[in-house]
Amino acid sequence: MKLIQFASITKKIALASFGLFLLLFLPVHLGINLCLLREDGGEWYRNASHFMGTNYIVKVFEIVLMACVLLHIVVAILLTIENFMARPVRYKVRTKTKTPFMSRYMIWTGGIVACFLVLHFINFYFVKLDIVEGKYSANIEQVDKAFQEKALKLQKGELNEKDQAALMAQYQAISQISPDKMDKGQKNMVNLTKEEVEIYCGKDFKHKEPDFYTMSQELFAKKSYSFIYILVFLVLGFHLYHAINSLAQTFGLSHKKYSPVIEWVSVIYAVVVPIGFAIIPLWIMFVK
Amino acid sequence: MDFTLKIWRQENRKAKGRFETYKISNISPDCSFLEMLDILNESLVDKLSHPVCFDNDCREGICGMCGLYINGHPHGPDSAVTTCQLHMRKFSDGETITIEPWRAKPFPIIRDLIVDRTALDKIIQEGGYVSATTGGVPDGNAILISKHKADEAMDSASCIGCGACVAACKNASAMLFVSAKVSQLALLPQGKPEAAIRVQNMVAKMDDLGFGNCTNTYACEAECPKQIKRSNIARMNREFICAKVASEESTKR
Structure with missing residues (x-):
């Protein structure tokens, strides 16, 4: 009995292809995360988050990415079930065959990373999708500018009663902003909840995005979260260690000349990328 | 050399199998693994019990008939040899050797250590x-x-x-x-x-x-x-x- 009526190699190629997209995405994510290391109060990081959240091409790739994450997991589970069923009676003596250590535990290392991904989605991605409530912030200068434009309209008598009421509420909200809500890192930024940002910025204000910078700073301030984060990237490193060369094998790329190169690229990628991610909490803990 | 053998015994495809333990002594280090099993089987036949069934044919490593899962290795601990080319000098004196048949859904057990390939x-x-x-x-x-x-x-x-x-x-x-x-x-x-x-x-x-x-x-x-x-x-x-x-x-x- 085969779970899905595709050839085993087809399923493996699918698994590898979804994984390849994830491999390509990871350095992009790393690039954005490394903006956190800049001492600019989150300016670069917020700009990068803004770009990733609003660019239409990125939005299309976001769907592709989520599909790849999901399908990579689903196909991996299907293959693992099939593999388990192929040996109904197990050996009494555990195998003593020497094989690359990481290759044997791909489903487990992948499972751990997937569990972290759920946490990561709750912390960030679902906030963006408006499923989970996050932290918001707004730039006072920009809000003031938008407010004054609307005030001008009011003077000209171009606003209806409803808009006038909203403008009054906004005026009150702006005048009531207490100094403790001002962002400590970046000038002119004010930290708010979602309801506050609605009233404060006005309904049509464009930059009403969750403030991922503040949210990530708060998470990394927790020692337990940083510890889990570093541990997960160690596990991801193990997972990636068997990723690129395994992928090449599945795609049929095996050659005396370039196979050793692939082997090296695989190792370098598996070391550099997770270290790049793990540096961030370490930096925040020990350097900042 | 002396060995303790733990061997999978199973009457037929549908029967429930079990491990049985046998002691065997005075085995030459130059004895091949299958010869060692031959010696065991002779002693079993002498005691009027059923010998251990295992596949073998050419006994020179070229036919692909023999195949036992020995101490967690197919064809035993030696590298690049079939079970018939494995010698007892690869084991230490007094060692317990666990012998299992190939385990895979497409390889049903015919009897003891023989599987249908x-x-x-x-x-x-x-x-x-x-x-x-x-x-x-x-x-x-x-x-x-x-x-x-x-x-x-x-x-x-x-x-x-x-x-x-x-x-x-x-x-x-x-x-x-x-x-x-x-x-x-x-x-x-x-x-x-x-x-x-x-x-x-x-x-x-x-x-x-x-x-x-x-x-x-x-x-x-x-x-x-x-x-x-x-x-x-x-x-x-x-x-x-x-x-x-x-x-x-x-x-x-």
Whole structure:
């Protein structure tokens, strides 16, 4: 009995292809995360988050990415079930065959990373999708500018009663902003909840995005979260260690000349990328 | 040398199996593993009990009949040998040796340590052949083949179909076996006419028979008595992709 009526190699190629997209995405994510290391109060990081959240091409790739994450997991589970069923009676003596250590535990290392991904989605991605409530912030200068434009309209008598009421509420909200809500890192930024940002910025204000910078700073301030984060990237490193060369094998790329190169690229990628991610909490803990 | 043997005993395919422990002594270090089992069986027959059933034929490492899972290794702890070529000097005196049959869904147990490996034959039947013209005998060297290709094809063809790759694989996958059989023909011009359909048919049969999927762990390569290389698997993947993309022939189910 085969779970899905595709050839085993087809399923493996699918698994590898979804994984390849994830491999390509990871350095992009790393690039954005490394903006956190800049001492600019989150300016670069917020700009990068803004770009990733609003660019239409990125939005299309976001769907592709989520599909790849999901399908990579689903196909991996299907293959693992099939593999388990192929040996109904197990050996009494555990195998003593020497094989690359990481290759044997791909489903487990992948499972751990997937569990972290759920946490990561709750912390960030679902906030963006408006499923989970996050932290918001707004730039006072920009809000003031938008407010004054609307005030001008009011003077000209171009606003209806409803808009006038909203403008009054906004005026009150702006005048009531207490100094403790001002962002400590970046000038002119004010930290708010979602309801506050609605009233404060006005309904049509464009930059009403969750403030991922503040949210990530708060998470990394927790020692337990940083510890889990570093541990997960160690596990991801193990997972990636068997990723690129395994992928090449599945795609049929095996050659005396370039196979050793692939082997090296695989190792370098598996070391550099997770270290790049793990540096961030370490930096925040020990350097900042 | 003295040994304690823990051997899997099972009356037939459907019976419930169990491990039985036997003590055996005065075994020469130069005794082969199968000879050691012969000595055990003689003593069992003397006691009027049923001997331990195990597969064997040529006893010179070329037929692929023998195959036992010994202490966590297919064909035992030695490398690049079949069970018949394994000698007792590879074990330490007084060691407990656990002997199990190949474990895989497509390899049902016939009795004790003998498994039915017809599944491998069925895969061969799906495509392990080439078309030949009738008529006069062709000139021996009419088709030019490079030395490199000939050597590689010969290496792939050295697979004896013992099933150690399936036994070693944590997924009971037969990819190394099938890839060797695909490669030996795909590498040569004689194998080209059926190349596209061969790989599809053989992979389809392998999947139908219930073998697992390859996870590129390469336990197969590590345990293969004929040292079939993992590059065969990559070649089969390549052949499969090319066949699926470029050929209009496909497996009829």
